[in-house]
Amino acid sequence: MAHNPLGRAYLLAEALSSHYNVKIIGFTFEQLGSQIWEPLREGPIPVISYHGDNYPDFDRFLQTLAPTIESDIILVCKPRMPSLQLGLLMKKFWNRPLILDIDDYEQAFFNDRAKYQVKDLKKPYSRIWTDMAETLIPCADHILVSNHTLQEKYGGTVIPHARNEQIFNPDLYSGTERRKELGISEDDKIILFLGSPRRHKGLFELLKAIKACGDARYKLCIMGAFNDKDLEEELYSLGEEHLLTFSNQPFENAAKNMSIADLVCLLQDPDDEISNYQLPAKAVDAIAMGVPVLAFRVPPLEPLISQGIIIPTTRENLASDIDRLLKNSAEFKAKQLAGREVFLNEYSYSAISQKMDRVIKASMQNPVETPENVFAFFDLTKRVFEEYLRTDDLSTRFKKKKQEYEDKLQKKEANVETLKASLNNSRKENDRLMRILAEIQNSSSWKLTIPLRLASYYSSRLLGKKNRYSLKQIIGKKPLYPLNGSTNRQHDNDKD
Secondary structure, rough: EEOOHHHHHHHHHHHHHOOOOOOEEEEEEEHHHOOOOOOHHOOOOOEEEEEEEEEOOOHHHHHHHHOOOOOOOEEEEOOHHHHHEEEHHHHHHHHHOOEEEEEEOOOOOOOOOOOOOOOHHOOOOOOOOOOHHOOOHOOOOOEEEHHHHHHHHHHHHHOOOOOOOOOOHHHHOOHHHHHHOOOOOOOOEEEEEEEEEEHHHHHHHHHHHHHOOOOOOOOEEEEOOOOOOOHHHHHHHHHHEEEEEEOOOHHHHHHHOOOOOOOEEEEOOOOOOOOOOOOHHHHHHHHHHOOOOEEEHHHHHHHHHHHHEEEEEOOOOHHHHHHHHHHHHHHHHHHHHHHHHHHHHHHHHHHHHHHHHHHHHHHOOOOOOOOOOHHHHHHHHHHHHHOOOOOOHHHHHHHHHHHHHHHHHHHHHHHHHHHHHHHHHHHHHHHHHHHHHHHHHHHOOHHHHHOOOHHHHHHHHHHHHHOOEEEHHHHHHOOOOOOOOOOOHHHOOOOO
C-alpha cells in the first residue's frame, strides 16, 4: 500500500513479484494530484487506486475497506496516515504481519512545525496526522529503510532504491541509436536530468555551471514534463543554447534514456533536512547504466562516495568538475562500468529481493502483537473527528451570527448617518426660517406688507402643529404703530 506517488512502492513490488503475487493499493487526493504517477500507469504490476477523502468520511471508508482486502503480508510504504491507517486496520482484522517501508523523513517536508491548524484535522495527509503516524511506527512487525541515515533514526533493515538488473544493463542499449531517435547530436555532451523538474532540485544552479564551462556542446537534457511553465521559461531564458527538454517518459524507457547520458549531477542541498535522509533514485539509475555521477556531499550518499561510485563536488567547484568529467567522459564511463559489481551486489532487484524475502519469512513466523493502545488511538481519532465536527458546526454558526450582527450594525450605522444628515438639514431650514421671521419682526411695516396667512404658516412650521399659536401670541401684546409712526391705541383691542 502506498501514499501517492507510487515510485518506491512500485519498485519494491516489482522486485518481489518474482517470488510473490503482488498488488499495489493507493490513494489519490485532489490536492496532491488526482492521477496515478504517469510513468507507472501502464506497468505490469496492477495498481488499485482509491479516491482519498477528508476525515471523518475517509476514516469510515477505511473501516469498510480493510475487511475486503485479504493478504498474507501487508507492506506499507511511508509512515503517512492514509496508508498506515489502512495497514493497521487490515492487521487488526486479518491478523497478518505488517512491514513498514520508510524512504524519507516525512516531517522534513513541512516548513512550519510550530503550529497546528484545526482545519488540518480533516486532511489525512496533513502534518498533524503525519506526526501522529510517526508515533505508530513501532507497531510494525518490521521496518525497512532506504539508507543508513534512516536506519540510524528508525532502525530496521536497509533496502536501498534498486533497479532491475535485467533491464538496467548498458550492454542492451545503444546510446547512439537512442540519441538519433530523440534528435540529439552525437557530438553533444549530455548532463541528464530524468524526472519531474522542480525549482528546489538545483536546475538553475546546474544550468549556470554548464554555461560557465563555455562549451556549446554541453547540454542539460531534462526528461520530464514541466508542471511549472514559469520555471521552463526562466530556464530557457537563462541558457536556451544549453537546454534540451522532453515530456514524461514511460518508466520502462528509463534505462534506454539513461544510455544517452555522459553525466548525472545530483545537487542535493546539504543544508536541507530532506537531503540528510533521502537517497536519490537517480543515483541508482546512473550507477546501473555505468554513467558517472557528480553530487554534493549529503549523508545518504556517503557510502557510494567512499566506494568511489559517486564523485563529490561543491558549489564553488561545480563548473570546473563538470568540465573535467565531460572532457574525459570516456575515461570516467569506463571507470563507472568497472564498478557495476557494487550495483549488482547492493542495488539490484536480485540483491534486495533476497533481503526482503528473509524479512518477510521472519515476520510470518514471529508476528508481533499489535498493542491495545493502537486501537485506542483510532478510538481517539473518532472522538477527535466528532468533536471537530461539533466545533466546526459551532464555528460556522458563530460566523453566521457574527455576519448577521455586522450587517445589522452596518444598517444601523447607515440609518444614523441618514438621521444625522436629515437633522442637519432641519437645523439649516430652521435657521433660515428664524432669520426670515426676525427680519419680519424687525420691520416696522411688517403687518401691512406681509399677508396674515404667510405669518400663520411660519408660526405653524416653527412652533409645531400641536402648539399652534395666534399671530398675536407670536408678536406679543405690544402696541402696533402705523407707517407714519403715530400711536393708535385702537390696535390694542384688535383681534387676530
